[in-house]
Amino acid sequence: MSYKLQKKVVIFSFLLVPVGLMLFFLLYPTAQLFRYSFTNWDGFSPSLKYIGFDNYTKLLFDFPDAWRAIRNNGLYFVIHTLFIPIELIAAVLLNRAMRGSGFFRFTVLMPYIINGIAVAYMFSYIYNPINGPLNESLRALGLGSWITGWLSDLGVVNYALIAVSIWRFGGVHVILMLAGLQSIPKDLYEAAEIDGASFWQQLRHITLPGIRTTMEIVLFMNVTGALLQYDIPYVMTGGGPGTASSTFGLFSLQTAFTYNNYGLASSMAVSLLILIIVFSSLQNWIIKDRSEA
């Protein structure tokens, strides 16, 4: 077989399956999602009716539960973002060669790798209202008045869940930032030292620009993680009490499969998709390298 013919065969046969799968399982459902979002479909009837932007209007103006859910996502995002400076400090510390740094690196990443569902149940046990370890420790510390139903108190439940999310995902941010720090050539610092640059000048002109790519990834993970968060509330509270700790992703799932409102759920999923793309582009624009401009 000539290379010319071979080339055609190989391109076609190698791409057929992966491109087919992508079109069929990713792009086609996405298109369908947009279509469903303009209908009143219930998920099983043979017929569906196009109702224009009604689902989106309802979502925007007449759906307080969905707004509460997205506010919870916002809370995940804000608190996770507040932790980023602490994670950066951890990464800077971890970047030093110290006795035990291998063990600490191992410890930092472990919560991200071990099974997330088991972790969620583990914290259900920690938060247990009767004899739960958290309440027991508070009592031992003389903080008995702080004891509360961590997963049943409306004002507390979201923070209790977000703490679990920080526990699970804080470490992977640290490791990614560490990778960024390690990619900065050491001689840059040595040269700066010789030129008499202060610690802050080094931070401003070497470290921060050096970890920009990594920070983009961390921030992207932060946004998508916060917006797509569903499994911690799903496992630990089922979104309750009521819908107090639901997130947008979890709520859209329930709207589709529990309340059989496929059209509305699709419009929620489309909104989520758009939100993720908008927010992550916005963040990248904010920390974009403008030095050449």
Place this chain on the structure above:
Amino acid sequence: MELATAAPNNRRWLGSAVYYVFFAVMAVLVFVPILLVLFGSFKTNAELADTSPFSWPANLLNFDNYVTAYKEGNMLRGLTNTAILVAASMAGNAVLGTMTAYIVNRFDFRLKKAILALFMLAMMIPSYTTEIARFQLIHGMNLYNTLYGPLLIYVGTDIMQIYIYTQFLRKISEQLDESAMLDGASYFRIFRSIVFPLLLPATATLAILKSVAIMNDIYVQMLYMPSKKLATLPTALMSFVGDRTSDLTALCAGIVLVLLPSALIYILFQRLIFKGLMDGAIKG
């Protein structure tokens, strides 16, 4: 003179102190919850109610809770199904990912731009958001309540994988391909004997990260495989907890059983996991 040397020493000492206090606190926060669950898993329910959760279990050989969790929690079936999903997705991803990267990186052809654009578009879509529509598709294909549904999703929608393979292949010189062509090797042969083996290190890291992702996923598994026969480790734990909400010690044992395989993988493959995450973080 003495002061001048003492100051940096003091600072170094302070630096170490900050370092160790910081990470000691962190290690406590990470390990204590796990330890508490481990304690709970060896206690009887009466013991759990009477003693402090921080107290050492009276009988460390009390495996009753593990027996309960293992038998009634369907854990063996969960482990088997999880293992099948992980292994099959790893294999599928490795084959399809390297094939796609080979074509995209080594060949120029009509429609290449269009196909690359499609991949870029697909990469922007977070897979979970489209699940509602994909559910109908899987249902329509009669793949609901089979292992094939999740498998197709894990293999077919992971565009990131293709992207990373392409990045790796870019760094592998084409000279080997060219000299093999001078010897008359076919493109299939070049792929099989040169490209695929050279991508094996990338495959190892991607496979381990993929297996962690699959073991942590419930969305796809609970949506498409609600049948008890198709329980995976996390979904088995979920139904076990649902069945016996008040049996806390058995819950603790179930948690430990589900944590164990992932912890084992972490301990065995730490190097690969760190390498995979850290390489990905700086290439972008």
